[in-house]
Amino acid sequence: MENVLLVAYDDDEGSRRALDFAVSRAEASGASLRLLHVLHWSPYSFLTQEELAERHKRRNEEMARAKAAVVGPALERLKGSAVEVEGLIRYGNPAEVICAVARETGACQIFVGRVGGTTLSERLFGGVASTLVQAAPVPVTVVP
Amino acid sequence: MRATIPAALGAALLPLAARAQEAAEAVPGAAMTFDERINAVFEPVATFISGIIFYTVPLGDVDFPLIVGWLIVAASIFTLYFGFIQFRAFKHAIELVRGDYSDPNDAGEVSHFQALATALSGTVGLGNIAGVAVAVSLGGPGATFWMILAGLLGMASKFTECTLGVKYRNEYADGTVSGGPMYYLSKGFEKRGMTGLGKFLAVFFAVCCIGGSLGGGNMFQANQAYQQMVNITGGTESWLADKGWLFGLVMALIVGVVIIGGIKSIASVTEKIVPFMAILYVTASIVIIVMNLNHLGEAVGAIIGGAFSPESIGGGIVGVIIQGFRRAAFSNEAGIGSASIAHSAVRTKEPATEGIVSLLEPFIDTVVICTMTALVIVFSGSYLQTELSGVEVTSAAFASAFSWFPYVLAVAVVLFAFSTQLSWSYYGLKSWTYLFGEGTAKELVFKVIFCLFVVIGCTMQLGSVVDFSDSMIFAMGIANVIGLYVLMPEVKREVNGYFARIRSGEIKKHR
Numbered sequence: 001m002e003n004v005l006l007v008a009y010d011d012d013e014g015s016r017r018a019l020d021f022a023v024s025r026a027e028a029s030g031a032s033l034r035l036l037h038v039l040h041w042s043p044y045s046f047l048t049q050e051e052l053a054e055r056h057k058r059r060n061e062e063m064a065r066a067k068a069a070v071v072g073p074a075l076e077r078l079k080g081s082a083v084e085v086e087g088l089i090r091y092g093n094p095a096e097v098i099c100a101v102a103r104e105t106g107a108c109q110i111f112v113g114r115v116g117g118t119t120l121s122e123r124l125f126g127g128v129a130s131t132l133v134q135a136a137p138v139p140v141t142v143v144p
Numbered sequence: 145m146r147a148t149i150p151a152a153l154g155a156a157l158l159p160l161a162a163r164a165q166e167a168a169e170a171v172p173g174a175a176m177t178f179d180e181r182i183n184a185v186f187e188p189v190a191t192f193i194s195g196i197i198f199y200t201v202p203l204g205d206v207d208f209p210l211i212v213g214w215l216i217v218a219a220s221i222f223t224l225y226f227g228f229i230q231f232r233a234f235k236h237a238i239e240l241v242r243g244d245y246s247d248p249n250d251a252g253e254v255s256h257f258q259a260l261a262t263a264l265s266g267t268v269g270l271g272n273i274a275g276v277a278v279a280v281s282l283g284g285p286g287a288t289f290w291m292i293l294a295g296l297l298g299m300a301s302k303f304t305e306c307t308l309g310v311k312y313r314n315e316y317a318d319g320t321v322s323g324g325p326m327y328y329l330s331k332g333f334e335k336r337g338m339t340g341l342g343k344f345l346a347v348f349f350a351v352c353c354i355g356g357s358l359g360g361g362n363m364f365q366a367n368q369a370y371q372q373m374v375n376i377t378g379g380t381e382s383w384l385a386d387k388g389w390l391f392g393l394v395m396a397l398i399v400g401v402v403i404i405g406g407i408k409s410i411a412s413v414t415e416k417i418v419p420f421m422a423i424l425y426v427t428a429s430i431v432i433i434v435m436n437l438n439h440l441g442e443a444v445g446a447i448i449g450g451a452f453s454p455e456s457i458g459g460g461i462v463g464v465i466i467q468g469f470r471r472a473a474f475s476n477e478a479g480i481g482s483a484s485i486a487h488s489a490v491r492t493k494e495p496a497t498e499g500i501v502s503l504l505e506p507f508i509d510t511v512v513i514c515t516m517t518a519l520v521i522v523f524s525g526s527y528l529q530t531e532l533s534g535v536e537v538t539s540a541a542f543a544s545a546f547s548w549f550p551y552v553l554a555v556a557v558v559l560f561a562f563s564t565q566l567s568w569s570y571y572g573l574k575s576w577t578y579l580f581g582e583g584t585a586k587e588l589v590f591k592v593i594f595c596l597f598v599v600i601g602c603t604m605q606l607g608s609v610v611d612f613s614d615s616m617i618f619a620m621g622i623a624n625v626i627g628l629y630v631l632m633p634e635v636k637r638e639v640n641g642y643f644a645r646i647r648s649g650e651i652k653k654h655r
Contacts, residue, residue: 047258047262050570
C-alpha cells in the first residue's frame, strides 16, 4: 500500500511547521504528501435568500481564493523538494473532513499544527488538533 | 447610499400625503389623523381589487370565493395524481434534509436543509400567529380542522411547484441562480409549443407576485407588527395608537437599510434569530398545551365538532371551510408559487429531491405550528372576545397562561414580520427584474416602492389590509396552478425516475 501522509494546512505558523515536519518525514520514508485545506462550512447554517442564490458563485470564488492564497503558495514552496505533493481543498467541519480524507486517501498518518489557541471556545471544546487526537482513524502528529 | 434613503422615502411620500389630503378634504368636516387619511385613500383600492379576486358564488346561504376552491381542488388533484406523495415520501424528505443523500463533493453548496430553512422563514410568520387567530375568530374552532386538511393537501402542491422550480431555473455564467414560476411557466410552456400562453402566464404571475410582495409579504406584516406594538404599550391608550405612520416609517427605514443599503449583516442576524424565535414560540405552545392537557379532549372535540357543525359562527359549514382553507393557503402559500423561488437555489442533480424536501414546509407551517396556535387560542377562549382582532387574539390567548408572553410575542411578531418582508422583497424583486430586466436603477425603484408600502401597511385597518394581501397572493395562484396542471406529467416522470434510481441503487446514501 502506498505510503501517504496527510497534512492539515491553514497557512498559519503552526500549520507551516506541521508541513515542514511532514516533508522531512516524507523525505526520510519515501512517502507522498496530501496537503489538505478545509473551508469551514455547515450544511445546517441559515442563509438569506440572496445568499442562497449566490452560493454557487461564492463557493467558486472561495475555492479560487483558497487555491491562490493558501494551497498554491504552499505547493510552490515545496517545488524544490523530492516529495510528491497533492493539494486538496474541501468544505465542511475541519476535523470531520480531515478524518474523512484520511480514510479516503488511505493516509497512514495525519500532521496538524498546534495553534496556540487561547480563545474560550477552543479551551472549552478543544481545537481541531485535540478533536483529531480523539477522533482520527490513524495516528496524529501534533506539531508544536 | 444610506443617506439617500430617508430623502428618497420622503420624496416618495409627498405625493401620497397630497393624495391623502385630497381624500380627507373629500369627506366634509372630517378632522382626520394622518393614519386615517392614508387609510381613506387605499381602502377603496384594496376593496376593489379583492372584489375581483375573491369573486364569490352563492353556495347555500353563504358566498364561496372561487379562488379558495381553485387552490384546494388543485391540491387535491396533485395529491391523487402523485399517489399521496406527501405520505409516501415523508420519511425520504427527512432523510434528504438530514443530508443522508448529499454528495460530500457538493459541500459548500446550498444544502436541502438551508433551502428549506430559508423558505420556511419566508412562510412561518404572521400567518401562523395572526392568520390562525383570524380563522378561529371568524370561523370558530372548527376552522382549525380545515386548516390542517388544507395543509396536508397543500404539501402536494408545494412538491409540484418546487420540483419545477429547480428543473427550470436559470443558471447564469457567474454561478448565480434564478428560479420560480416565471421561469417554468415561460420555459416549460415553450417546450410544449405554447410560448405565447407561457409568456402571458409568467408575466401575469410576476405582476401578481409584485402585488403579493407589497400586500401579504409587506403591508400585512407591517400592520400586524404595529398592532402588536400598540397592544403591549397600552392598547388604545398607547402613545403609538394613532401613529402608525411613524412606526411604519421606522420599520421602512430598517427594511430600506437592508434591501437598499445592502447592509447584509442585519439580514443575516435576522435569519439566525428567527429560527430560535420559532422554536421558542413552539415550545411555549407545547407548555400551554401540556398545562391544559385535561382540556385537550374538549378542545379537539370543539375543533372536530365545529368543523362539521352547521351552528358554527358565520355561514355554517361552508363558512368554516372557507376561513380554514383561506388562512391555511395564506400561511403556507402552497400552490401560490412563492416558495419555488427560494427552493430553486439548492444544488442537486435531481429536481425531485427539492420537491420532496419542500413537502415538509406546509407540514411544519400549517399542520404543526398553526395547529398549536389554534389549540392555545381554543383553550383560552380569547377568540370569543369580539373587541380583539388578528394577532391580539393570539396575544391574549398566550397571556392567559403567561402574563409576560405578549412581550415575547411582540418581539417574535416584529422579527417574523421583518424576515417575511425581507423574503418577499426578494420574491417581488425577482418578479420585477423578470418584467423590467436587471439594473441598479430599476431595482431601486422597486425597493423604494416596497419601503413605501411598509408605511401604508401600518396605517390601514386590518380588514382592508387582509383583503388586499389575500387577493394579490391568491392571484399568483391562478397563473401558477395552470402551469402546474400543464407541467405535472413532467414532475411525475422526474419523481418516478428518481425513486426508480433509488430502488436500483444508482442513487446511494452517502452515510
